[in-house]
Amino acid sequence: MSDTPELVIAHGTVVNSFGRQHAHIVVREGRIDRLVDAAEPVPAAIRVIDAAGLLVIPGGVDGHCHVAQITGRFRTLDDYRTTSTAALWGGTTTIIDFGIPRDARETPLAAVLHKKELARESRCDVALHGSVVRWDETVPWQLEQLAAEGVRSVKMYTTNRGTTMADGDTILKVMREMVRLDGLTYIHAEHDPIIADCTQQHADDGRIGIEHLHRTRPELAEEVSVKETLAMAEYTGAPVYFVHQSTPGAVDLVSEARARGQEAYSETCPHYLTLDNSVYGSVMPEWYACCPPMRSPQTVAALRERLADGAIHTVASDHSCYDLAQKRERTDDIREMPHGLPGVETRMPVTFTALMEAAGEARVEDFVEVFAAGPARINALPGKGTIAPGFDADLVIFDPAEERVVDGGALHMGTDFSPFDGRTLAGWPAVVVSAGHVVVDRDGFHDPGPAGRFVTRRGFREHQAAAAPVPTPAAQATR
Numbered sequence: 001m002s003d004t005p006e007l008v009i010a011h012g013t014v015v016n017s018f019g020r021q022h023a024h025i026v027v028r029e030g031r032i033d034r035l036v037d038a039a040e041p042v043p044a045a046i047r048v049i050d051a052a053g054l055l056v057i058p059g060g061v062d063g064h065c066h067v068a069q070i071t072g073r074f075r076t077l078d079d080y081r082t083t084s085t086a087a088l089w090g091g092t093t094t095i096i097d098f099g100i101p102r103d104a105r106e107t108p109l110a111a112v113l114h115k116k117e118l119a120r121e122s123r124c125d126v127a128l129h130g131s132v133v134r135w136d137e138t139v140p141w142q143l144e145q146l147a148a149e150g151v152r153s154v155k156m157y158t159t160n161r162g163t164t165m166a167d168g169d170t171i172l173k174v175m176r177e178m179v180r181l182d183g184l185t186y187i188h189a190e191h192d193p194i195i196a197d198c199t200q201q202h203a204d205d206g207r208i209g210i211e212h213l214h215r216t217r218p219e220l221a222e223e224v225s226v227k228e229t230l231a232m233a234e235y236t237g238a239p240v241y242f243v244h245q246s247t248p249g250a251v252d253l254v255s256e257a258r259a260r261g262q263e264a265y266s267e268t269c270p271h272y273l274t275l276d277n278s279v280y281g282s283v284m285p286e287w288y289a290c291c292p293p294m295r296s297p298q299t300v301a302a303l304r305e306r307l308a309d310g311a312i313h314t315v316a317s318d319h320s321c322y323d324l325a326q327k328r329e330r331t332d333d334i335r336e337m338p339h340g341l342p343g344v345e346t347r348m349p350v351t352f353t354a355l356m357e358a359a360g361e362a363r364v365e366d367f368v369e370v371f372a373a374g375p376a377r378i379n380a381l382p383g384k385g386t387i388a389p390g391f392d393a394d395l396v397i398f399d400p401a402e403e404r405v406v407d408g409g410a411l412h413m414g415t416d417f418s419p420f421d422g423r424t425l426a427g428w429p430a431v432v433v434s435a436g437h438v439v440v441d442r443d444g445f446h447d448p449g450p451a452g453r454f455v456t457r458r459g460f461r462e463h464q465a466a467a468a469p470v471p472t473p474a475a476q477a478t479r
Contacts, residue, residue: 005033006436010042012051012397014387015364016058017373025056027393030436034389047438049431051397057368058385059093059394059434061375064243064267064316065344067095068118070102072163074338078321082414083344084123084452088439089412090345091429093124093394094376094384094455095319098155100131100164108132109142112151122452124434125394127381129186130154135170140177147181150456152380154178155186155243158225159195159291171229175238182459184379185233185240189225189250190217190292199335210285210331214277214293222292223249230257230264239263239460241378244318246272246292248302255311265313265378266306270350271341271419273307273315273358276300279419286327287419290318291339304358307370313378315351315370317343323415342413346406346420347371348396352427356400364400367427380463381455397431404428412445 007027014023014035022038026045036043067083069076087095097119099112106114108130119126130146132139132154143154154174156166166174171187178185199216202208207215226242230253233240245251245266257264271290276297279288288294295303306312320340330336343350348371355367376385383392403426408418432440437448458466 005043005045006047007393007433007438008043008045008048009051009056009395009397010048011038012054012056014056015368016387017365017369019365025387025395027433027436030393032387032389032391032393035387049397049438054397054399054430055364056387057364057396058372058387059396059432060091060348060371061094061096061379061381061384062087062092062317062319062344062347063096063314063375063379065095065097065319066340067097067115069098069100069320071338074322074326076321076340077323078414080119080122080126082412083319083321084126085445085447086345086412086414087124088432088434089445091348091396091398091432092344093432093434094127094381095124095344096127096129096379098129098131099151100155101133107142108139109145112146112149116149116454119452119454121450123439123448123450124452125455126452127379127455127457131164132156132170132174133164133166135173139174143174143177143181143183147183150454152182152457152459153184153186153241155188157188158229159188159190159192161192161196165192168232172232172236175232175236175240179236179238182461184460185238187229187240187242188244189222189229189242191221191225191228194218194221194224203335208333208335210289210334210337211280213289213334214280214295216334217291217293219247219249219295219299222247223253226250226253230254230262233264234262241265241267243267243316244269244272244292245312246295246303247299248306251303251306251311266311267314267316268303268307268312269316269318270343270347270354273300273304273354274350275419286324286331287417288341289327289334289337289339290341304354307355308358310366312370314375315347316375317347319344321413321415324417341419342415342417343419345411345413346418348429349404349425349427350420352400353425356426377463377467380458380460382458382463384455393433393436395433396429398427398429400426402426402428
């Protein structure tokens, strides 16, 4: 067996969330073997990629994807092969999907085991979240089994009554169990009584088509739900993570809770940072059917400020791969439409562009934090999110100055549109390395086959205690 490393990425500017350095990255057997100062000679390797003048960052971790998801009568049109391929095209090397029970007959454990089996076709690494809809006496045992499988987080919805909604008793009891099992509680926070009443009022007035979506789910509904959930998390001592926060008020509630000592986290999505509710007056409003909906331009601007200030911990795609035929079946009634947007492939350029514009300077370290390092650390993914010896060789090379126009038809997500179609964005990957294999370069996509690994996650607090502290900005001399 040759002792020569398989890959060296030479002369790049290596950017982690805590700083940057000019270095050669030596890759051996799927892991980062060492970093060599760029002033030194390039180490010998089977393949050398010259990254002079380019940035090298950790492969992205998308903590919020829905793959082959069944909700009611709709199923997303993707599978793991499609979504993982699109993820790699977009610089994401690890996705976290959800095992959400399809109906009352499927248990949380069965839902996760089903997704784990489907994930065998993945081209990138995969982890999973569980989900609980209703409490019964078997749930504690099922959560123990999930933890034994390496699934250490559970998502619950505070809305969607009759399908995925968990009531308050269920949420509180699951939080207690997650504390016992050293897990993390994921929450989709929208206040169901407010949304149900507001939606019914609009239906009674004949204003229930897609052009009215943003009016049926007010910002207040999100913020009230976040406040209530934080109270339950404080009462139980549970770490809590809020998905797809769309308002600065919701983010501020989490920041205030953290200031009191709570373990609470804010996630947002690229579409909430870049699109506003004027899209519902466009000629194709069905492109933007998602929950929460797009907010006012003022809210979008304030949310971007929170991102630039570091109050948002992760940016995830909330990838849901419906096509326009499914979206257009019932544009006359938002209650009958499938909600969710394709976005795993465009998460990198949309987030990079939004953060650079909001920050007003090239703060690539902050981008790495929300794109890779933060999602890996919060979700207790060992070996992910950092370029350092011993970590997985998941790497992205890109030119921050290169811009491309989004062409929804040329993307790889298995659908026929992108909500960002026609937008000019920076931050596109030029080379993507997954587990030491070059999967994207100037010659296109090099399919590794079903090489994605199922990532077994650590306990939440166990991982936070073991994670190396992130240097403060003052210590980042090259920033």
